[in-house]
Amino acid sequence: MRLVSLARSVRWLVMGVAFAGAALPVPAVAQHAKPAGNPGFEHVHALTVAADGRTLWLGAHTGLFRSGDGGRPWQSVKLSDKSSHLDVMTLVGDPRDSRTLYVGTHEAGVFRTQDGGGSWAQMNIGIGGVDVHGLALDPNEPAKLHAAVRGQGEGVYRTTDAGGKWVRVDDGPAGEVKVLASVNISTGMGGIFLYAGTAEGLLRSPDCF
Amino acid sequence: MGGLPTRRTVNGFAVNPENPKVMFAAMRDGLFRSADAGESWKPVGTALRNMAAVAINPKRAEEVYAASEDGTLYVSTDGGATWTERR
Numbered sequence: 001m002r003l004v005s006l007a008r009s010v011r012w013l014v015m016g017v018a019f020a021g022a023a024l025p026v027p028a029v030a031q032h033a034k035p036a037g038n039p040g041f042e043h044v045h046a047l048t049v050a051a052d053g054r055t056l057w058l059g060a061h062t063g064l065f066r067s068g069d070g071g072r073p074w075q076s077v078k079l080s081d082k083s084s085h086l087d088v089m090t091l092v093g094d095p096r097d098s099r100t101l102y103v104g105t106h107e108a109g110v111f112r113t114q115d116g117g118g119s120w121a122q123m124n125i126g127i128g129g130v131d132v133h134g135l136a137l138d139p140n141e142p143a144k145l146h147a148a149v150r151g152q153g154e155g156v157y158r159t160t161d162a163g164g165k166w167v168r169v170d171d172g173p174a175g176e177v178k179v180l181a182s183v184n185i186s187t188g189m190g191g192i193f194l195y196a197g198t199a200e201g202l203l204r205s206p207d208c209f
Numbered sequence: 210m211g212g213l214p215t216r217r218t219v220n221g222f223a224v225n226p227e228n229p230k231v232m233f234a235a236m237r238d239g240l241f242r243s244a245d246a247g248e249s250w251k252p253v254g255t256a257l258r259n260m261a262a263v264a265i266n267p268k269r270a271e272e273v274y275a276a277s278e279d280g281t282l283y284v285s286t287d288g289g290a291t292w293t294e295r296r
Contacts, residue, residue: 017214041279043278046221047274058280070295072295072296179221183224183229197234198219201213
């Protein structure tokens with residue numbers, strides 16, 4: 001366990017804080033305070049704008065929602081006939097194809113649509129768990145994605161065929177991952193950076209695991 | 210250096226596709242913007258709190274959307290400088 005912790009701390013560096021080692025007291029208010037606003041979402045987890053520049057997708061505790069007009073109005077989109085209310089944790093669209101969207105869920109892994117949400121396929125071959133907290137798409141190679149999995153099979157997984165098959169490549173950052181993104185900044189080592197928003201703050205790592 | 214609340218949860222994150230050094234972080238404390246790949250951050254939309262997610266329009270990178278935990282949607286059309294609630 002110690003070796004794992006050390007590897008994580010060396011690879012994933014904290015960003016944006018002057019003194020990363022100095023912890024602030026944890027606030028007394030719960031992180032997941034009961035929502036007071038839009039009753040349809042309960043708790044928002046993710047938001048993305050499709051490549052067409054018009055379609056917004058929103059992931060929430062109560063599922064996936066789409067708007068064709070900048071958030072007015074939202075329509076519920078069903079991912080699966082088996083589960084009517086999947087907890088949508090993360091979303092990422094293909095920057096070159098507005099019809100393709102990847103969705104990470106709390107209880108059923110990764111889904112993909114290639115027709116703008118009309119039909120969905122589960123894309124979980126090789127993923128060791130079902131609780132997907134982050135999906136990042138490489139802007140230079142849209143078929144290459146990374147997924148952050150929590151709980152069983154925890155770690156970072158990579159696909160190079162648009163979700164056809166995943167391979168575990170890293171333990172991932174310390175702390176619960178909330179969001180994952182590929183950032184098109186060269187590492188100088190043949191890759192780009194993965195940024196992770198976590199319960200510990202913002203961290204980044206070269207994606208050449 | 211600095212500018213992000215220390216050891217607090219980053220719920221949402223978005224990167225400008227035209228200039229990937231420009232990025233946003235959504236946190237309970239508000240919404241933050243960096244122009245140097247995350248080294249330093251400044252709060253934007255000072256009235257925004259309990260932010261859950263943020264997204265940039267790939268067609269118009271100055272158009273930024275942010276959602277609070279309860280689902281209130283905000284939009285900026287000037288790269289995050291000013292924000293209005295989307296009703």
